[in-house]
Amino acid sequence: MPQTTPRLPTLFIPHGGGPCFFMDTPAGMPHDMWDKMAVYLRGIASTLPVRPRALLVISAHWEMPVTTVNAAAQSPLLFDYYGFPEHTYQLTYPVAGSPALAERVRELLAAAGIGSAEESQRGLDHGVFVPFKLIYPDADIPLVQLSLVQGLDPAAHLALGRALAPLRDEGVLLVGSGMSYHNLRQFFHDDAPGNALAQQFDDWLVESVTHADPEVRARRLAQWSSAPGALASHPRAEHLLPLMVAAGAADGDGTRIYAEDVLNTAISGFRFN
Numbered sequence: 001m002p003q004t005t006p007r008l009p010t011l012f013i014p015h016g017g018g019p020c021f022f023m024d025t026p027a028g029m030p031h032d033m034w035d036k037m038a039v040y041l042r043g044i045a046s047t048l049p050v051r052p053r054a055l056l057v058i059s060a061h062w063e064m065p066v067t068t069v070n071a072a073a074q075s076p077l078l079f080d081y082y083g084f085p086e087h088t089y090q091l092t093y094p095v096a097g098s099p100a101l102a103e104r105v106r107e108l109l110a111a112a113g114i115g116s117a118e119e120s121q122r123g124l125d126h127g128v129f130v131p132f133k134l135i136y137p138d139a140d141i142p143l144v145q146l147s148l149v150q151g152l153d154p155a156a157h158l159a160l161g162r163a164l165a166p167l168r169d170e171g172v173l174l175v176g177s178g179m180s181y182h183n184l185r186q187f188f189h190d191d192a193p194g195n196a197l198a199q200q201f202d203d204w205l206v207e208s209v210t211h212a213d214p215e216v217r218a219r220r221l222a223q224w225s226s227a228p229g230a231l232a233s234h235p236r237a238e239h240l241l242p243l244m245v246a247a248g249a250a251d252g253d254g255t256r257i258y259a260e261d262v263l264n265t266a267i268s269g270f271r272f273n
Helices: 035-043 099-111 126-135 154-170 192-209 214-222 241-248
Strands: 010-014 054-064 067-070 116-119 143-149 172-178 254-262 265-272
Touching (some): 054 067, 054 126, 067 099, 099 116, 126 143, 154 214, 154 241, 192 214, 192 254, 214 241
Parallel strands (some): 054 143, 054 172, 067 116
Antiparallel strands (some): 067 143, 254 265
């Protein structure tokens, strides 16, 4: 039987841009561009009711035809970013995997009628190791990565979260790693109309996540693409879909626990109870 522990929340965290926390910002960018986000990530562990026994992370940077879980006992790092300083390709995060948790994930998915697969060769991508080098720098909590599903259907990812909800009572911290805003072409071009659209979407997202009724929250999130500023903020949905998994696993309130304007663009992080 799975071990019961005090219930953990679920999280949707911003993971920044590439290895941004471990390098100087490029010329012309604010030197402290990512500092507040880094402080937020470093502080997450102290906000949890108990230390997790394991981590389940859904990153924006892994999509598969069916939900796929990394079942390796130890995974290499996948340096899936390009054009950054050489030292950022030498980063390490020697975290153990958990074949037992991978098996439990597949068991829960099967019970919910959701097909799944497993693999043990792919490395942990930067949506995982970059933020977790800040959250748990000692790499001493086993970590399993779960993929998004190609097609990026928000309702399917909400259902995925619902299926995984029992893990919260088993000492597993479920984390969606993405960005509440992800339009890179617009992000680095500061203009008032684009910034206004980003703010409109962030306002809508906060209103939706913090809605008192989880069923209303889920309906709104499933229809995110019709929200004000939505497609201007996410031309493609992969950086938002980890939020759906975190929200789907929650039956309590949602709270914005990180809010900042990065290059005048609204960015948020959320916690679900």
